[in-house]
Amino acid sequence: DAMVIQNPRYQVTQFGKPVTLSCSQTLNHNVMYWYQQKSSQAPKLLFHYYDKDFNNEADTPDNFQSRRPNTSFCFLDIRSPGLGDAAMYLCATSRTKHMGTSYSKNIQYFGAGTRLSVL
């Protein structure tokens, strides 16, 4: 089945130690997104790639970086994790991001998430 896969499901890192989360997709979608979701909150968009075009949200800290080496893979790098970065990180994909009168191509499909703990 086509899907969005995130690895690992659980990640424990130390304060200040760089960590990389990965996401892969078999949907052949053009757009890949990274969200941060803290406990009992809605997901917050960090950035997205439209093909190779990177788009950072204005309030995403510099501590968060991303790479998309090819269509299928996207990585989230946290350069110096702080205690406040402990959260669920969700990767999502959509076929396109341009809205027309039909939104079916804009539906975002999510992976199972990576739960990050910072000690």
Added chain:
Amino acid sequence: AQKITQTQPGMFVQEKEAVTLDCTYDTSDQSYGLFWYKQPSSGEMIFLIYQGSYDEQNATEGRYSLNFQKARKSANLVISASQLGDSAMYFCAIAGAGSYQLTFGKGTKLSVIP
């Protein structure tokens, strides 16, 4: 700017009963899409159903239907014949014209009672 309001932080429903989760939205766009996602305790966000603002008929997907009332700016999710596996957090979201970005509500936690 878009805004989603989900006024029910938590709800209980008896197994096999129907339940309605409320969602109201605010947007100045003429064209927009409304989406519902389910998030079980495992954390995965599962897409359930969507409705485009120009769609004349309410969307349905299996046991899920979206009660879209454009004039009232509401997009309620109706789950028929609730099952224990429906216990989860449910998020309503909106995307405006020309925007990739989903704006989520705060969610409603649904608990299905045997």
